[in-house]
Amino acid sequence: MKYFLILLVLALIASSCGFYKYVWFISIGYGAAVALIGAGFLVLFSGNLTAGTVLQCVLFIAYGCRLPRSQNRVPSQDERRSERE
Numbered sequence: 001m002k003y004f005l006i007l008l009v010l011a012l013i014a015s016s017c018g019f020y021k022y023v024w025f026i027s028i029g030y031g032a033a034v035a036l037i038g039a040g041f042l043v044l045f046s047g048n049l050t051a052g053t054v055l056q057c058v059l060f061i062a063y064g065c066r067l068p069r070s071q072n073r074v075p076s077q078d079e080r081r082s083e084r085e
Contacts, residue, residue, distance in 0.1 A: 003044050010036045027067070035064025 014032035018025030038060025042049070049057075 006044065007037055007040050010040045031064045031067030033064070034067065035061045038064060 011033040014036045015025055015029030017032070018029045038057045041060070042054070042057045045053070
């Protein structure tokens with residue numbers, strides 16, 4: 001139960017950026033929470049990790065870091081032009 005609460009607090013801290021702009025709860029906050037949970041697993045369970053779980057945690061971190069960039073991307077001129085037509 002202690003580990004669950006630590007991971008919950010990490011996720012809440014990561015998503016708290018939404019208090020600045022509410023849209024960030026579902027974009028930056030979600031991505032940061034996923035990445036921090038992956039890092040939290042690596043730190044909390046460092047003595048009992050197998051190669052598969054380390055790979056999964058690294059993929060959580062990579063996925064969490066990728067999310068905010070893909071959701072806040074500025075469309076190119078070609079994409080804007082095709083939306084107008």
